[in-house]
Amino acid sequence: MKPLISLNNIKKEFPMDGVVVKALRGADLEIKTGEFVAIVGPSGSGKSTLMNIIGLLDRPTKGEYFFAGEEASSFSDNKLALIRNSKIGFIFQTFNLLPRISALENVKMPLMYKAKTKEKERKNMAMEKLKQVGLEERVEHRPNQLSGGQQQRVAIARALINNPEVILADEPTGNLDSKSGKEIMEIIKNLHREKRTIIMVTHDLKLAGQAQRIIQVKDGKIIKDSKTK
Amino acid sequence: MKIDEAFQIAFNAIKGSKVRAFLTMLGIIIGVAAVILLVSIGSGLQKYITEQFEDLGSNLVIIMPGKVSFQDEGAREGGAPGISTNKLTFKLSQDLERKLTYSQTVLPVVAKSLVAKYGNNSKSTGLVASNSKYPQVRNSPVTEGRFFTKAEVDSSKKVAVIGKTLQQELFGSLDPIGKRILVSDSRYTVIGVFEEKGAMMGQDMDDVIAIPITAAIKQFNAERLNYIYLQAPDADTVPKTVAEAKQFLLKEMDEDDFSVLDQKDLASTVESILTTLTAGLGGIAAISLLVGGIGIMNIMLVSVTERTREIGLRKAVGATSQDILTQFLVEAVCLSLVGGLIGIGLGFLGSLALGQFLKTAVTGWSVGIAFSVSVLVGIVFGVAPAYKASKLDPIEALRYE
């Protein structure tokens, strides 16, 4: 079976005041549909840069990236936006909820950029996802009326709203206490059981151990790629 | 993204920060209100003047003492009645009547203000002394009684026709016909009442008393006339009448001693001055709209910067550059649109309030222009911030602190 994600000698450089920061120095990686992959490595090693490229938020400086078999450098900006909207769900370390609107509105938000869905249906979809993360009691709360763990659950519901194949989580528990972190981890593992592909960056080796596969990044290169048992 | 959703987001954003939105809209509100108000004053004035000229009677030519020029600086020199430079006399008007071939109707007028009394009631009022053709020429029919006849004018009969206001002040519910009233220091018999004309720009058109000009000349020793009206039989003979009158008067006096104005000239000159004035007022007000637009642009630029992370997030979950552009453009348009609507409301109220003191007319075109200009302002000044937002790189926007 063709891999869902395939990186071929990916390089990413950031020009900064004359010097060039090499965030990725030739990364090769294949991830199949349904896999649960953890990415670990020291701070500044290029994990987030790698995630952004996989998530089609950023384009590599060099190298080929195949998403579902298609080479991504040929994608127009609008096609990238469409894929991000329908096939990829992002979970951020800092939640990134819109502060002025309710949990429900936050979860519904990506539907706005999708071809017509009726308002009633949208609400039902959002309610269903909020229920899935155990927040059906908090739908009308605004982000600042929710705990960190609850906010992250809203963010997960938002990532799930379009039933994406891939969930990209960049340190999803990084801003949470260990109890909330565990709850979030349970939700993510459930998503994996639903046959979704999960790619998760984490500092926590215990959490990484719960994935099927651990990829170690250092100085912009993948130095180790191992299966957990 | 659908446009109605963009509007909904925009309205929510405005609702979320009402004070700020209001301050942002203030320029537009003031600009639009000013446009509506100033144009309503200008066109009210225009309408009033036009009505006045229509009210004057048709196919009129007016002879005034001294030089009257609306073209130059609207100044009127010389020739107030009674002053020696005024060379218009009653005798002159009679000569004129004999000489004119086209116009058979010559109406000499002496006007002054004085006090009229009946019993214990007295009222200061406006006197017009003229001949028997006054009701026809000045469009002032008599409803009760009658106007004075040519014979009464020739014999300087002391009869008077009064306006409704004067009638009510002096007689209340009594029948005025046949009653004798004191006009200044002389007694006159009331023989008729004018049809009601109403008030115009604070001036009561029914507060008037008309007497034969011959009687007035005797009583007040008033040789000098305020005006002479000539009425041409139809519109085509108006210019000929003007020429004839000028020719006649030039034999009697200097060019600077009189003015012959035909009613249409007068009306169109005044009207063109007012049109310029109205447009000028509107133009000045439009500048404040421009300033309002810059205010919106300013706040939208701030808003884009403040919401950089929001923009990044929206892009991360699938918004295209076009979506972001639409959202911010619609928000700017909403601000200017709501501001414009408030401005229209305020301008309308202001014009109503001012209408108590002077004639105002809110014109459709000024509302239309104000409305479309405010939408346009929103688009024009919203484009730059919206474009800036749409071009943000999602990653950089998400990293923005």
Ligand SMILES: Nc1ncnc2c1ncn2[C@@H]1O[C@H](COP(=O)(O)OP(=O)(O)OP(=O)(O)O)[C@@H](O)[C@H]1O
């Ligand atoms: N937009 C950028 N401009 C310049 N340099 C950048 C940019 N993004 C990342 N970098 C640099 O690229 C390198 C990799 O950054 P990245 O964020 O991928 O690290 P990371 O592994 O996610 O670190 P952390 O664990 O702290 O999140 C760093 O040296 C960083 O300074």
Ligand SMILES: [Mg+2]
């Ligand atoms: Mg990182």
